[in-house]
Amino acid sequence: MAEGDSPPVQSQIFKAIACADISSLKQSLATKEVDLEARNPVGRTALHLAITAASADICQCLIDNGARLDAWTKQGEAAVHLAAKRGQVDVLHAIMPPLVAEKSATQDNIAAGGKKDDRTVHVNCLTQKYQMSPLYIAVALARMEVVEALLTTYHADINIIAGKQDDQRGTRAADVLEAALQHPRDTCRSLLKMLLPRGASLLNPSTGAVSPSLLVLILRRGEDVLDIFAELDSEAFAHAIKKFVWGESMKYYNALTSAIELGLEDTALKLLSYGAPPKLDFDSSLDTTGNRPSHIFGKTALEAAEGDFWQPILSAAHYEMPRLVIELLDRGVDPNSRLTDHQARSLIDYRDCRSVLDLVRAKLAELRGWHKEDETVSHDLVGTPEGSKQRDGKENAITQLIKLYEEAEAKLVSLAAEVTDGLNFLDQSGAAPRRSHKRVQLHAPNSETQAEIALPSHISSKEVDFKTLKTAEDGQMALLAACRNNDAALVKALTLGRWGVDLKFPPISISEVSGSSKGPYYTAMESKNYDLARIIVRIATVQHIDFIDNETNDLSSALADDVHSVEDIKAVSAQVKSTTLAKTIIRDSGATSIAGKLKDEEMLQFSLETYYSFGFEQNDVKQNANSVYHSIEWGNWPEGLQEYINVTGAPFQHAAVQGKLKGKKQLDKTHHLSPLLRAAWSGNLDMVRFLLDKSKIIAAYKHFASRTDFSTNKLGPEQARAEFLSAAEEWVGKQENLVLHCAILSGKKDLVKLVLSARPEFLEVKSIDGWTPLLTAAMCQQVESIQALLEAGADPFTTDPFGRNMLHLFLVSPTQSHVYELGKLSSFFRIVDRPALHKLLEERCAESPGGLTPLARWISATVKFAPVALSIALLEFSTIKAMEMWDGRGSTPLHTFAMLSLESLILPFIEKAPHVLFYEDLEGKTPYDIITEKQLYGYLECLMPSYTQTGRYPLGRLVHWPLFAFGTDYKGPLQQKQPYRVWELCEDFLKSMKPGLYPRKLLTDTDRIEISQLSKDKKIQKKPKGDQHDVVSLAIYKPGYLCW
Structure with a gap:
């Protein structure tokens, strides 16, 4: 039967296997002719499915009825790999005896140890991806009984290497010991006690070399595993910690210096107790391996290692382990150990340090120069107990480190340690007090607060005699008082002729008194002395223009009176020589703005007419x-x-x-x-x-x-x-019909209600993008506007051309911005009645990849970046149906969670809808399959489980640690993806369930047709171009366009 054919009888077989219904299976096999090698749409045979999802009895039934064991899946896995992944030893025992019998019959055709291109199914055959043996799979997934059976009953090869070192692809090679070291302490120790006595070792049997990656992993696990290797792999362990040196980048390491640079002080001390040399002597007994050919530089491998190796005491001094420095000195290490200039080339702040005492004193100077008041907690912790705890924690850590370094310094001095000539270590503990930061003013001072001429409002111009004024400031004050009191005569006296005692002052320049402050014109306008304001404008004009002799001029004639003749007025320009136009003075006065603030129509009209009287x-x-x-x-x-x-x-x-x-x-x-x-x-x-x-x-x-x-x-x-x-x-x-949309964009609830009451006919108007006011409010997360629109009768189920309802757009806008505030999401769920909310949650949109519910769209677009609390709240409100629904890729929301390895969201999902963990996608993978594979491949893809990570901040210098590293909940740096932790959570959850409670959900032909149609109907969101936009489009796609 052709691959992919699935007639009714064949479908019944697969369904019976998925449901673990052995009676139905036996009945079908007994009464009908069935091809057990026929494959379902994802390329599995009936036996493949049984090993993955059914019991050992069903597997045995299929084998007894002729099911072949040598078939491989499309993913490149054989029956023995599936059994190892499944972890049920009785399933393994069901398939292995026939395989062993077949292998014995064809022994001459099978190479021992398994080859990558070998398609024969046996205990050591390798998967197509990462070339993993069944034993590696069982160890990596902690299938303890399967590991025991593979080793003792079926004699699996323990030394097959999985994966491939490829820096470009970000993958590594690993053996079963590295797989075992990923697990929690008890599991890890149990696996090691199985593997080490049966031939697994730090030394590769074929090459006799130590794997640096395995050794570093052992060091990271520290006291969890060191005693086991010292006991069960003693010879290899002793060689690894005493005689093995390897190169990385520009340095060489041994086990002790590697532990030091990893910040593992306790592990370093433990290594010394196991016999690691406190000082490494370079002789022919050393086992050296480098990351580049040493002969290129004219050196042997030993010479290259010696030139780039830091002795442990120097590394300990540099990487802030003074306790280890003291221990090494007690073990007889030379206190005058020194770095060569070549070795010190990687130093930056301590570039001139060479001896141990140099490094110790440089560290003391740095630590003593730290000041607690320089540390700033994050804004949300200011004034909280946690913020104080973080600052105190760092202070205590630095104080303790200073104390230990002082002990190390005293020990070195007592042993006659030397300091490099010419070095000067500034001890900042007694330094002069630091200068406080001087505040710099980056903008001009406010004109209202600037020290300017005092303008007392109580002065009356009637009290002023312009001939008795003594200073220029007195004249300016009198001028402004005259403008307030509508005293045109005094204004003319001060600006059209000389004034003051003995008439020693020239006419006051209107432009100089005005500037950008409240000048004469502004004062007159503010006092509503419009005729005087007109006179001031004329005077400012006279002070600016040049008159031609004997020229008649209406301006000078208008200003002339009994005191000031036309000729006197013409002469003013020569005395003042103003460079500012009267029109500029009017503009800069801000009188138009004052009219707006006062809502004085007469003032505004006068101001505009006066300004434009000078022309446009x-x-x-x-x-x-x-x-x-x-x-x-x-x-x-x-x-x-x-x-x-x-x-x-x-x-x-x-x-x-x-x-x-x-x-x-x-x-x-x-x-x-x-x-x-x-x-x-x-x-x-x-x-x-x-x-x-x-x-x-x-x-x-x-x-x-x-x-x-x-x-x-x-x-x-x-x-x-x-x-x-x-x-x-x-x-x-x-486009006045979009006024309700614009009111919503403003975020003003009262405005929305005003427009709704004035123009109710705009309630269901759609913009050019097909967005109604309700959809627009959802995109802008305007909960109050949404409520007002719903109360006004807006259709809650309206959709845009992509089929997105208001919940789709509320969670994630077309530009992929998403709701950030948990309060907004909770408020939205409160204002929408429960039946309508359930319908909204279960509606699909056509946005690529098609068939996305609001939950699926949220997960696909933004779940990696959104606050976890929002995603959890959305899961709590979601219906079970929405959590089960496939999208156009054939994935449920849980498949996406599984692909992203989101630890914080997997458990809330499976606690509410555990059965979805066993829903297959188009490739035949359930979320649990994906989670398992992510864990299985994680280490080979260079993702380190939390059990192999230290709980400290990964930076050598304590003074540079951020305050959060001293927080209550800090447990070390976490990777964004934690596939091991997600798998661990799922395993614990499944162990708490009754076996077989939720059968595997296979995709039916109807399901596949539906998913295919969803994919065909998908649409890709594109930004509008040219005339494809209106004000709503601009506000969403180009918000800056509306602001200039």
Whole structure:
């Protein structure tokens, strides 16, 4: 029968095996003709499935009915590998006797030890991936009974190496001892006691060499295993710790120096007790192996090792083990041991240190220079007991280390240790107090707090005689008082002629008194003395321009009176010589802003008319547009906006021609967003309320159009004016049906309610991307807006073109940003009623890879980066059906968890839905299979289990350790993936269950058709291009585009 064929009878066979229903299996085998070598869609025979999921009786039944044992799976595994992985010794005993009989019959054709290209099935055959023997698999998965049976009954070869050293692929080779050393202490010791007496050893029998990786792993396990190797592999162990030296990178190591650099001080002391030499002598008895050919440099292997090897006492001094330094000195090590210049090339901060005492004193200087107040705890621990504990923990550790180094220093001095000539170790314990950091001001001081001219408001200009003022400051104070009191005569006296005692002061320059502070014009405007403000503007103009002799001038004539003649006024310019335009003084005064704050329409009108009386410039047009939009976004005075449009017609890009405004209908690209949408997007409640009625703002444009020249070379004034008004009306109403979307984007709940009440017809409007207001609120995680929309009658099950419902988008937006706050997620679940929530959880979307439920999409997109508490909360609210559902890849959410080896999330999932642990995917793998394989391959892929890691921070210098390394819960650096820990959790969980409680769930033909359709229907999310966007698209995909 062809591979993949699965007629009803064959399906019944596989189903009976998966359900461990031996009676149904026997009935099918007895009554119908069945091809037991036929394979299911994932390439397994019936026997493969039975070994993986059924009992020994079912395996024996299949074997008795002719099932072949020499078939391999698509993944390159034979029956004996599956049995070793399964771990049930009775299954192994069911398949091995026939295999042994077959091997005996074909003994001449089988090479001992197993070959990588050997397809014969026997006890030493190797898997296709990583070339693992059944014994290696059983040891790596701690299948104790299977290991015992393979060794004692079936005589498995104990010295077959698994894997391959490949730095580019990140893989390594390993033997069964390394596999055993991954496990917890008791399991590890039990396995070693099985393996070492049966021929496993630190020395490879074929090469006679020590494996550095195995030795380092033994050192990492320390006291867990050292005694076992010393007892059961004594000769090899003694050779490894006494005579073996190997090279890595730019250094050579032995067992003792390797333990020192790994930070394993207790292990180093233990090695000394087992006979490791405190000082290594380089002679012909040493076993040296390097990482590069030594002959290239003209050296023997021994010479290369001696040149790059640090004696243990030097390593101990450098790697902060003063206790070990003392122990080595007590064992007779030379206190004057030194580094050569070649050996010291890797030193950075201690580059001139050579002797042991050099290193000890350099360390003491560094430790004494540490200051507790320099340490900063993370912001969330400031002022907490944990923060104090971390700082105190580091202080205590450094104090203790200083004490030990002082003891080592005293010991070295007593033994006449020497310091390298010329070295000066600064002892910072008695150093002068450190200077406090000087604060640097990076910005200009606030003009209101800056020490400026005092402006007492109680002074009245009537009390001032300009001829008695004694200082320039007195004159300026009097000028401002006159502006407040509307005293035009005094203003003229101080700015159009000389003043002061003996008239010694020239006219006061309006521009100099103004600057960027509250000058005369501002003061007059603030006091609503508009006629005086007009006079001040004229005076500022007179002070700036140059007059031509005998030229008549309306400006000087307007200012002339009985005291100041026209000629006197013309002469002022020569005395003052102001370089600032009056128009600039008006602009810089900020009077327009004050009018907005005071909501004074008369003041605003006067300010604008005065400013533009000097004519329009093209820069004014741009500034007007910005001012209008600023008012729309942040202002709370609609009447002011109207007045601004009345005068300027902004934000349309009009032209300034010879100081006059020439009306146009063009808008700048950045101003295409209509005022209503801009106000809503900015969250400006007052402006939205005003702009919802378009008539007032259209009236403002009509007023502007009536007073502005719109004539062009092609169109007459009336036609051009009509086109402008049409463009203005189109712009004001542009995409107004998206105002509710924009209100949601603002995050203002009150604004959302306002728009809902004013425009209920916009409740189900879709943006260009197919997002309703409800979906938009979900993307922005606006829980209060979601609640308001649902209460207003929004459809909770609406979807976008990708089939994503509001829960899909609430958890993960189209740009892959996700919800971070547990409170928001909990609030969302509270506001959605339970039946609707369950339906949302079970709906699929078409986003690639297709068929993603909200849970599956969350796991696929962001679970690696999101807070664990969020994922756990989502699992708690999820329905069992949602946790069972396959996506377009044929995977359940638990398959993805298993692939990612997420320790913190596996257990909550399987506690709620344990049966999903046995759901097959399209490749025939259950989550448990994936978890098991991840653990099995983990060490070969250079992932170290937690049992082989130390609990200390992996940095040699204590002063550089971060404070969290002294925290209550710190257990050493953790890898993001912990496949061993995940597998361990699953094994413990399965041991607590009744065997066979949850049968293996096979994919049916119907399931495969459904998954295939989900994959075909998948869609890939792409960012919009060109005109494929609206304001909602921009806010989601290009949020910075709306801010300038």
